[in-house]
Amino acid sequence: MRLSQFFLPTLKETPAEAQIASHRLMLRAGMIRQQSAGIYAWLPLGLRVLNKVEAIVREEQNRAGVVEMLMPTIQSADLWRESGRYDDYGKEMLRITDRHERDLLFGPTNEEMITDIVRSFVKSYKQLPLNLYHIQWKFRDEVRPRFGVMRGREFLMKDAYSFDLDEASARVSYNKQFLAYLRTYARLGLKAIPMKADTGPIGGDLSHEFIILAETGESQVFCDKDWLDLDVLDKAPKSAEELQSFVDWATGFYAATEEKHDEVACPVPAERLHSARGIEVGHIFYFGEKYSTPMKATVTQADGAVAPLHMGSYGVGVSRLLGAIIEASHDEAGIIWPEAVAPYHAGIITMKAGDAASDAKAMEVYDALTAKGIDVLYDDRDERAGVKFADMDLIGLPWQIIIGPRGLEKGVIELKNRRTGQRDELSVADALARLGA
């Protein structure tokens, strides 16, 4: 993409409403624009990242054997009356009335709807287990939206639901998601730590929050330092037994949120205890028959008896993840995208506008990269070098290719790594090779 033909409204000054780094940087980098409290338009650069994050979440769900579908944003209040949550949910639920005076709502989550769908088609234990997910916009009318996409009212969420015959089987579904979550965050370049979460009235050990560490996190968390060095991407359990031992292993390290942390009872010695701020980016939960019983989602078992389904739900805040990634990866100059989600792999800057040799070389590099399928953003604007550098640092592409008359005289161009700041003078061929072209 040539920047002159793109739409990248970067801001030099920080809009007054932005308090935290990710919000400030997303606004300044021209990724989002607030349209109402907690509601954002996704501008082209932001959408590219959102799509990349979404794609990784989707790939890992698919890898775990979860099947994608898509449910509507608008739901009928009747389903929620069945589960009893229509009255319980409170003002967080955006309630809508249509022209026929029917009560509708903008879905804050989809347990009721998915339960309705499954109960109408699944009648036999032979159809289980069933694992479904969708990635859809949700709306929760938060009293106080803030921090940009980190706590918006409208947000994109991946929510998966598992249906099993019994708790033992549900545990396998749960474990699959547990692994998928760790894989997903690792691929996003995040260190996410599963922490035991409140299981509510169901009890048991099947609920975890996934928390990433970032200075501006909303809550204090504690974990075993050993967690910080783990690599989960090399783990590939094949059987249910291997999967269970993986989960046992992964949950064996100490990790607790502030509310659950007890300095005295903590099994990890102080020198190995890591304390940091955390942001919740996912939550998985087994809730058994909570919805299947009131909504009569039952199957016939092998012995002919009829029993309610055992369910679990698994959420990832996709849009929130963008904020979380930036919180975990930025500096004074701007965003530093992990390569897996960067809106473009590299950016090209020409130092001297109107210099024919530079422009020609830039196009040569641009074409070579594009031909190899590498996304590249070429800043071909008639701007001064400083402006281009500042914008390129701000939007945080992993690599910057700097082309100017001085270098060309020596037959080199510069390759700058956004994260390390390291700059190397290389021949075009070497630079392209470094970028994988």
Add this chain to the structure above:
RNA sequence: CGGAGUGUAGCUUAGCCUGGUAAAGCGCUUGCUUCGGGAGCAAGAGAGCGGAGGUUCGAAUCCUCUCACUCCGACCA
């Protein structure tokens, strides 16, 4: 939902206390000079001060109502 606060040009803000008919920087337009880390000079365009009502000879400034947004607290992917 309780408490606090802010709405003035595209953005960041000054002006409001002590009413006299809107100011600056950035951005934008044009020209010239520049061009290796957010250029310089010059000339321009652009707001009637969130909205409605009121007080007054006169309101961005005072009063009332209303809307929006932000911050602190309780709550959440």
